[in-house]
Amino acid sequence: MNSNVNETPEKPTQRTVFFVSDATAITAETLANAVLAQFHGLKYLRYRMPFVNTEEKAKAAALRINEVGKENGVRPIVFSTLVAGSLASTFNEYCNAFVIELFRSFVGPLERELGVPSDHSVGKSHEIGDQERYNRRIDAINYTLAHDDGQTNKGLEDADVVLVGVSRSGKTPTSLYLAMQYGIKAANYPLIPEDFERGELPPALENCKDKIFGLSISPKRLSEIRGERRPNSKYASIENCEYEVEEAQRMMDREGIKYLSSTSKSIEEISATILLELKINIDPHMSM
């Protein structure tokens, strides 16, 4: 094949991305996903490299990344949360990649702002850290599991949030995300045809109205989701889904319950909205 001198060199449409960390690599991955989401149209193959916590491992990680770069014919992209110091130096010395370093960019300026030196200690981000706070988070997960789908009314007064909505509107994953990410005790309670017929909220919810938040969903999407579980059922039929969604919204409107549609929102977006609407956006316990 003759090469044409006027031809633009082909721009790679897929890049390999590594998350390199001395601990879990969760921060590196979150950061990378946020930044890469700004570049539409490219494909990324992602590798996690957690627990790169010795110089030997730092060198081995760098060499492995170099190999992948050679195979790909284009240098990999690395998001590194190695703390500045010998681990990061060793890694950078050997690594032939485009390296984005979280701590190099931010820790220095912050040392000057805070007027104290940083610890240069590895593995801090996702350690247990404050045991009391960590225990609260695990307690929140256990609470949320015990109060999933209206399983029990016992202890409902301890909830930080009570999610309501028709079956399969997204209450369970959202509750679990609230507990896991924010340490929030999130009960959830289904709104069922019996409630609509009675024209009243489930009686158990009367005393926690200020903590209730509703999830709605488009009837079409609800019918799809229910249909995966129970194909061709009345439960999943579009007519029934339309009826339930409409009645649930009518009830929430009447009771002054705020709600949003989960149809095209992620559990992260739903959760952040709930915290904002219920004004749970400060965490005074989150000091270290």
Next chain:
Amino acid sequence: MNSNVNETPEKPTQRTVFFVSDATAITAETLANAVLAQFHGLKYLRYRMPFVNTEEKAKAAALRINEVGKENGVRPIVFSTLVAGSLASTFNEYCNAFVIELFRSFVGPLERELGVPSDHSVGKSHEIGDQERYNRRIDAINYTLAHDDGQTNKGLEDADVVLVGVSRSGKTPTSLYLAMQYGIKAANYPLIPEDFERGELPPALENCKDKIFGLSISPKRLSEIRGERRPNSKYASIENCEYEVEEAQRMMDREGIKYLSSTSKSIEEISATILLELKINIDPHMSM
């Protein structure tokens, strides 16, 4: 009170920190927690400011932060994931704080590396994005809930990970974290005295040995955790906890099952270790 000219000005020991974002603020919070974890000994009061997605809101957020700074007598620290553009400009114009901007630091250099301009689009990080991938994640959460605590053996062959361990060793929160964060189908299965007496793994696990990972725990910690649920029970007694932990470890050793102690590890650390040990550290589906 007379001031002493030789006295060092008092360094504030508490700082107020804001997470400012045009969407969920989850990335900003993760970034902030990672960076601040490098500064031991200070206390932080943290506020989330999600959905700062209009210029009006950007200005209001900045003014609110300034107010807090005045009250505190020291300027707040802001971790911002506002995308470069008019939102960020408006915010920076009004805000009198120490602002750390994620995108300003990394997106420019990455544009040059990738050879494409960034999208400057707001709210991308935690959107549903790839619907198929998001659905897989929700499916993983549902799978994990259905396969919690050995509830069913049906579909165990579909698990990516099967966690085993004695009751209250941390299997449930870890399984849920694996599902939520990584979209991994994580079943979990208790090891109970009947298994130890029989001297064999639960029969349901015979066919998924390559996916099994074990959690152990110190008997003392286990006894504390169980004691909260069932005080003064044989179940929670230190003798029984010692017996169960020892037998479980003996069984895992004999069966060649890798395990770690959850005693002083967070669910994030346990999860990252499991992925590394079971070699599930690449996600080929994670392209956008």
